[in-house]
Amino acid sequence: MSASLGQTEVISLLSLSLACVGILANTLHGDGEPLIASIAFSGLAFSFSYALIRWLGNAFMKAGFKGRDLSKLRQVEIPETMGAVCAIVYLLIIIIFIPWPFYKDIVAATSGGGNRDVVLELQQVETGRLLHRFPHSKLASYLSAILSIQSIVILGIGDDLFDIRWRHKVLIPAFASIPLLIVYFVDFGVTKMVVPIPLRPYLGELFDLGWLYYVYMAMISIFCPNSINILAGINGIEVAQSLVIALLIMFNDALYLSPFTPYPHPATDSHLFSLYLLLPFIGVSVALLMHNWYPAKVFVGDTYCYFAGMVFAVDGILGHFSKTLILLLLPQIFNFVYSAPQLFHLVPCPRHRLPHFNPRTGLLECSTVEFKKPLARPIVDVLKLLHRFRLLRIETNEKGEVVSSTNFTLINLWLMWFGPMREDRLAMGLLAFQTGCGLVGLFIRHRMALLVFSQDNL
Amino acid sequence: MSASLGQTEVISLLSLSLACVGILANTLHGDGEPLIASIAFSGLAFSFSYALIRWLGNAFMKAGFKGRDLSKLRQVEIPETMGAVCAIVYLLIIIIFIPWPFYKDIVAATSGGGNRDVVLELQQVETGRLLHRFPHSKLASYLSAILSIQSIVILGIGDDLFDIRWRHKVLIPAFASIPLLIVYFVDFGVTKMVVPIPLRPYLGELFDLGWLYYVYMAMISIFCPNSINILAGINGIEVAQSLVIALLIMFNDALYLSPFTPYPHPATDSHLFSLYLLLPFIGVSVALLMHNWYPAKVFVGDTYCYFAGMVFAVDGILGHFSKTLILLLLPQIFNFVYSAPQLFHLVPCPRHRLPHFNPRTGLLECSTVEFKKPLARPIVDVLKLLHRFRLLRIETNEKGEVVSSTNFTLINLWLMWFGPMREDRLAMGLLAFQTGCGLVGLFIRHRMALLVFSQDNL
Numbered sequence: 001m002s003a004s005l006g007q008t009e010v011i012s013l014l015s016l017s018l019a020c021v022g023i024l025a026n027t028l029h030g031d032g033e034p035l036i037a038s039i040a041f042s043g044l045a046f047s048f049s050y051a052l053i054r055w056l057g058n059a060f061m062k063a064g065f066k067g068r069d070l071s072k073l074r075q076v077e078i079p080e081t082m083g084a085v086c087a088i089v090y091l092l093i094i095i096i097f098i099p100w101p102f103y104k105d106i107v108a109a110t111s112g113g114g115n116r117d118v119v120l121e122l123q124q125v126e127t128g129r130l131l132h133r134f135p136h137s138k139l140a141s142y143l144s145a146i147l148s149i150q151s152i153v154i155l156g157i158g159d160d161l162f163d164i165r166w167r168h169k170v171l172i173p174a175f176a177s178i179p180l181l182i183v184y185f186v187d188f189g190v191t192k193m194v195v196p197i198p199l200r201p202y203l204g205e206l207f208d209l210g211w212l213y214y215v216y217m218a219m220i221s222i223f224c225p226n227s228i229n230i231l232a233g234i235n236g237i238e239v240a241q242s243l244v245i246a247l248l249i250m251f252n253d254a255l256y257l258s259p260f261t262p263y264p265h266p267a268t269d270s271h272l273f274s275l276y277l278l279l280p281f282i283g284v285s286v287a288l289l290m291h292n293w294y295p296a297k298v299f300v301g302d303t304y305c306y307f308a309g310m311v312f313a314v315d316g317i318l319g320h321f322s323k324t325l326i327l328l329l330l331p332q333i334f335n336f337v338y339s340a341p342q343l344f345h346l347v348p349c350p351r352h353r354l355p356h357f358n359p360r361t362g363l364l365e366c367s368t369v370e371f372k373k374p375l376a377r378p379i380v381d382v383l384k385l386l387h388r389f390r391l392l393r394i395e396t397n398e399k400g401e402v403v404s405s406t407n408f409t410l411i412n413l414w415l416m417w418f419g420p421m422r423e424d425r426l427a428m429g430l431l432a433f434q435t436g437c438g439l440v441g442l443f444i445r446h447r448m449a450l451l452v453f454s455q456d457n458l
Numbered sequence: 459m460s461a462s463l464g465q466t467e468v469i470s471l472l473s474l475s476l477a478c479v480g481i482l483a484n485t486l487h488g489d490g491e492p493l494i495a496s497i498a499f500s501g502l503a504f505s506f507s508y509a510l511i512r513w514l515g516n517a518f519m520k521a522g523f524k525g526r527d528l529s530k531l532r533q534v535e536i537p538e539t540m541g542a543v544c545a546i547v548y549l550l551i552i553i554i555f556i557p558w559p560f561y562k563d564i565v566a567a568t569s570g571g572g573n574r575d576v577v578l579e580l581q582q583v584e585t586g587r588l589l590h591r592f593p594h595s596k597l598a599s600y601l602s603a604i605l606s607i608q609s610i611v612i613l614g615i616g617d618d619l620f621d622i623r624w625r626h627k628v629l630i631p632a633f634a635s636i637p638l639l640i641v642y643f644v645d646f647g648v649t650k651m652v653v654p655i656p657l658r659p660y661l662g663e664l665f666d667l668g669w670l671y672y673v674y675m676a677m678i679s680i681f682c683p684n685s686i687n688i689l690a691g692i693n694g695i696e697v698a699q700s701l702v703i704a705l706l707i708m709f710n711d712a713l714y715l716s717p718f719t720p721y722p723h724p725a726t727d728s729h730l731f732s733l734y735l736l737l738p739f740i741g742v743s744v745a746l747l748m749h750n751w752y753p754a755k756v757f758v759g760d761t762y763c764y765f766a767g768m769v770f771a772v773d774g775i776l777g778h779f780s781k782t783l784i785l786l787l788l789p790q791i792f793n794f795v796y797s798a799p800q801l802f803h804l805v806p807c808p809r810h811r812l813p814h815f816n817p818r819t820g821l822l823e824c825s826t827v828e829f830k831k832p833l834a835r836p837i838v839d840v841l842k843l844l845h846r847f848r849l850l851r852i853e854t855n856e857k858g859e860v861v862s863s864t865n866f867t868l869i870n871l872w873l874m875w876f877g878p879m880r881e882d883r884l885a886m887g888l889l890a891f892q893t894g895c896g897l898v899g900l901f902i903r904h905r906m907a908l909l910v911f912s913q914d915n916l
Contacts, residue, residue, distance in 0.1 A: 063619045064522055098640045143601040150608050161521045182556045
């Protein structure tokens, strides 16, 4: 990878940045349209990330953030952990963006000579306009989202630096979710759940989950980052799957906005909030993907996977669509459940479960794990059952003992189903699968929800 | 340094932690006394940092965070950047602390069946009680403080990893101050300044600095971290000077609290806010100092200096005592001004300006810089003047040209004045100076302010 940008790149990035700055300047004249500003900021996020990934590559290699691509013939060293660069650009952008969603309120309040410390006059308080227009509590949510994302970036960089053990790694998102949960608590976040119709006779229309709701949020925050982190290992897959999920969430958010849903809709604000967090994420991820797609010129590091997962988690929680989010993560959930036997050491787990690169054909093949010691009887039965349903491929010796099986990952399963293929075709296949699952999920969400809920909130 | 804790250490840390947890549990029964909770959390912060510094030392060395102590006979490698551990413990603690200062309000609001999303009834709005008792805007300030500190920790770790050039380093705190400034802006922070009496005929009683106030805040945020970072280089000095400053601010804060000032005082809240940020900082810093004091078993890294400076900056800005803060940083200001000729390359600046270690005596001596090329006439005149006032020691050759001078740092000046001394005595001397300056500063602040202002705000 060249450390400097080519002339075309410089011109493209500069024109994009200038256009974005122009749009931003324009938003200051009008109502401070936050959505348009967010799009412009995302353009800037893209340009900054793109340039910084190139400029900082050598510095990262010098500091020891480097690795070899095992699925290539020429295994040159390339920079690792470049996701950290994107994450920091992202954080900077969403922090600078803060005034925009609040701009309207600032104008309203200051043009009335308002100052937070000035005691509100009774008339203003009675009409309640100022109260409605200055959503301080939303600011706190937004800040808590940034804090959680920033926390996971710090801990993710720590993970990339110190190579933390798997059982400690799982806790990284748990720590990072603390700011989110605490501010949610202090802000009297809603802990009530709409009860599906069949259960209403027992639980009522709304059921207050209480502290269990916090457990639920913590579990989402722990699941999203880790699930993206384990569906990884081939060029571009971490970033591209995150992009697909982000685009699907964006699509779902758009359904709640003006042309599709009459304004004002009670859920509009939540979904705008979600977009403000997502758009710059898409910006930095596209820049990263352009360097991480096959053949990769940089690696993204665990930092990126955690970062992406946490963006989705805070987005789903604070945007109040965490159940929809789960539908969009079906391939990740499948991969996690499928991996569980190895992750929890019911079946031996090798250090890496990446597909095997065949240097003769240049294609990736299923990787396998050998069982040195015979497995327990019930486990053998399950493996054989999975083999029969083509969810695993096992090999047996002459005594009928299972001596090896394919590794328990979605990536290997894909290769088992469709045969050896080149790394980018494999990634494309998995992405198509992710997109398909997500679209089906959204269809279920909006068309079939009425079977169990009294109304779709759309 | 042993990587594991001795038996006495384990028992002491465990008993301290248990006592703190007990106190915390107790605060939940009463009014949720945030100040007492903050003290208990600081005890926990101390214990965690102390233990983690020991446990993580080897991991840091393995990841390349290590350095040799040049001022020792036996130059073994010891862990570097351990300030990052303290900073992360600090961040975790002040995030978990969030519910305490808001506890009273939560009880008040929820016992009235309150929920943020429920529309306020007119009666509640008119009496304004709920509004007063739920300081959401304060929460946002607190979160912005955490965000700025967290930002500087990320960038500080980046600095320690990548060895960023001096002219880029200066900007690290500028970036980190962005969350603080933006939330201050969105929150309608006060940008008015009380005008000293002699200027009142021209400016009025209060002068609105407007955007200049933001420049002022940014300058404080840039100055504090950098000024601590350049008064560094001997065992313990970075942490100990920060502790002295923190204790002096704490002393000043205490003057606004109950036994000294009748409650409620308009500035009480601001100074409580300041204490909440400071107490855990003192906790982690004491733990670090015990490992960094002469002879150092760990180094603190630039991360610590930035972190400490940023804690002071956000504390002073959000606690509304930034002018007092400046009085407490007089030695740092002197050191910066004194260093300026070298920092801005008016006079040659060697890579390191640490005092020189004399292995024969075991004492530190003034380090000097040699001038290979003759200096410009006006600079020579200034150097000679400084020499005459014993603020510098220069050497001249037979032609009367200045060929060398002591390095322009407070540490070297101290050694020039009081002669060679052991590293810990040097540190003690500088700390005594810092304490003395600070006390004089506070005396001026509270006794002489009446000469130029119509009232001390005490």
